[in-house]
Amino acid sequence: MTVATIATDIRRRRRVELPAVVRKALLLVVLIGVWQAYVDLTHVSHLLFASPWQTAKAFGRGWARGQLGSPTAVTLRLLGEGVGIGAGVALVFTVLATLSRVGEDLLELLTAIFNPLPGMAILPLAMLWFGINESAIIFTIALSTIWPIAIALSVGFRTVSPTLTAVGRTIGLSRLRLVTDVLLPAALPSAIGGVRAAWAFGWRTVIAAELVFGVAGSRGGLGNYINNARLYLLTPQVFAGLVTIALLGIAFELVFALLERRTIVRWGMSRT
């Protein structure tokens, strides 16, 4: 090994020693710098592109005046209701699938049919069925979250250690109690993974649905906020809406990571 390669090796190792948060923060600062430089150097039209500074101003003003707060609340509520219903239905389906052969076949069939279908593809039909209102959006979110949760749950159930189920049977648990007391806790890591995936699907669906939907004003969510800003040609506000969505996405990730650390990591079912 030459001196030079040792030197780079040491340098690389030293860089690795920086905490992840600091590394990512530095990278973020660089990215924002590039963004600002792009706007300053190319003099791109303010109608097409907002600078980080303009975005930050629109973001601050939007939150201070409540113009971003209420759409965020609406979007989160829609998402919560949609994912909640989706998770509930998924649980019922999966339990049925565990209890009976027909249930299992049904779940496999429905998953095969609906899982590849993007949630948004259902929206036009949902608008016909439910009308132009929130129910249509919630239905669309629920439909796009049932299947990832169901898949994750049934994988979780299927991969439960046979020893555990055998013990459960030996001590004489009924099939339902076997599900609630043995399978569900054992499948928790998969369940959390499923909800996490469903949340991501639902998040995409709710924003897209609001963009199509176009109910303006106080009842609108973040997608609507962005669309309105576009119609009024307020590009910094479009960017502020996008930043809000990105920050919420990061917040979800942190919440799920925390949830995992508190439950399955602490209980030794999984490592970080």
Add this chain to the structure above:
Amino acid sequence: MRRTPRWLSVIAVALVVAAFAGVTATAQPNAIPAPGKVTIAYQPGIGYAPLIVLKQQKALEKQFPNTSFNWQVLGSGAAITNGMISGDIQIGAGGVGPLIVGWAQGVDAKIVAPLSWGDLWLMAKDPAIKTIADLKGKKIAMPGPTSIQAVVLRRMAQLRLGDAHALDSDIVSMDHPIAMQALLSGQIDAHLTAAPYQLQEKVHGAHIVARSYQYFGGHSFVDAWMSQKLYDQYPEFAKAFYNDVAGAIALINKNPLQVSKLLSQDSDGNPTWRQYKQWLAASGLKFTTQPDGLMRFASFMNRIGMVSKVPSSWKDLVLPPVYGTKGS
């Protein structure tokens, strides 16, 4: 083998091209410089009839054989403004709402040829909806929150409910053909629209709750827009376009029968020309290149906070070919 020097062949090619260009130039001594490609976008509705006449007569295509014209129908004026910003659309057409919003935000789009005036009706199907006040909490469809219909709705809300934004959260963005279906099938409660949709809705049992002329007087409905940049580059092309639109408008006013047939032809025979003839006669539309009410709309939009500034004159919103009309 002897090779011809490359520069010699370049010169030869250049000479041939120059000679050819000279021939074509002499063949068309009066050719007006025009862009190579022009996309013209308008919206559904009979207010755009002058453009449809040009499209069906291929007037522009014949006049500018070296330009490829592309016609598009989009659902809202905001979509067309967006297309003009991104450079996909060279000539757009729409109501004064998106035009003034665009102007205030610095979009390079001005009126190159006004198309029509129009009385816009607020339609409802439920007989219980009689006045503007009955619309609170209901769903009111229109192309978007910046459309001319939305401006009209805010004026109605201001005068009847005391707050221009009282009905803002009831606006549902839909293009007119879809909104008409939604109104007639009961998915929405009201539709602030234009001809021919308001006429069709009336035939199918909807009634008029309010009309825009009651609130703004007679006013411009839709206009064709072009960027100042394109105008500066091709002023004669813009002037020719204005003259063509004026010609189409003269034809609509002189020979509605022939125009009805052209409109029907544009929609592949359905609706029929008889239907179009009836609509042209009854629509509350007036085809003219005189823009009217631009300043009334702009100052109202400014007063209620839709735009942050007002043009100093209606001429700020139009290009030179329109200067001669007695606009306002």
